[in-house]
Amino acid sequence: MTGITISKGATVIMHFSIKLKDGTVADSTKVNNKPAQFQVGDGNLTESFENCLLGLSKGDERTFELGPDEAFGQANPDNIHHLDRTKFTAETPAEEGSIVVFTQPNGAEIPGIVREVVGDSVTVDFNHPLAGQTVTFEVEILNVEGNE
CATH class of the missing domain: 3.10.50.40 (Chitinase A; domain 3)
Structure with missing residues (x-):
């Protein structure tokens, strides 16, 4: 064509x-x-x-x-963070597989995937899915x- x-x-x-x-x-x-x-x-x-x-x-x-x-x-290990469970709410639950959005200090939003929840520690992966x-x-x- x-x-x-x-x-x-x-x-x-x-x-x-x-x-x-x-x-x-x-x-x-x-x-x-x-x-x-x-x-x-x-x-x-x-x-x-x-x-x-x-x-x-x-x-x-x-x-x-x-x-x-x-x-x-490639997935960057530096983009995987362990956060305290208190950073999560009913609107942003700390449940494995859920996608959460955090607001950075500069106002930009960054999505992450909850990979693991152990006690009060929540592992969030901020790499592109x-x-x-x-x-x-x-x-x-x-x-x-x-x-x-």
Whole structure:
């Protein structure tokens, strides 16, 4: 198909799905039929992901696999913290598997996953939930607007 191809600075509208090794869908814009829009190079996507899209055009569909270093990075042990149970409330329970959001001193919010609760100690993992995972991206390019 001819048309504008994806290059640095282009605005892209696309559907995508992120799948784990076992085929589980971790995220998809098709669930709510709300395509993603971004500008190549704006920092919303990793450089590795953007590089996979370069040269594609409206109507193209592709599937590609990215390792942890190309996708969401490796899990960083420094992002796992042991917090006192008193930091949790009924609204943010200290239950294994729950996702909690903490406000940092600068006002930014950071989500974490409760990994373990032992007595008054709660282990919270602030790594990206997909850190350390090899993922498969499936993309369908709906539109490309050039940067000329």
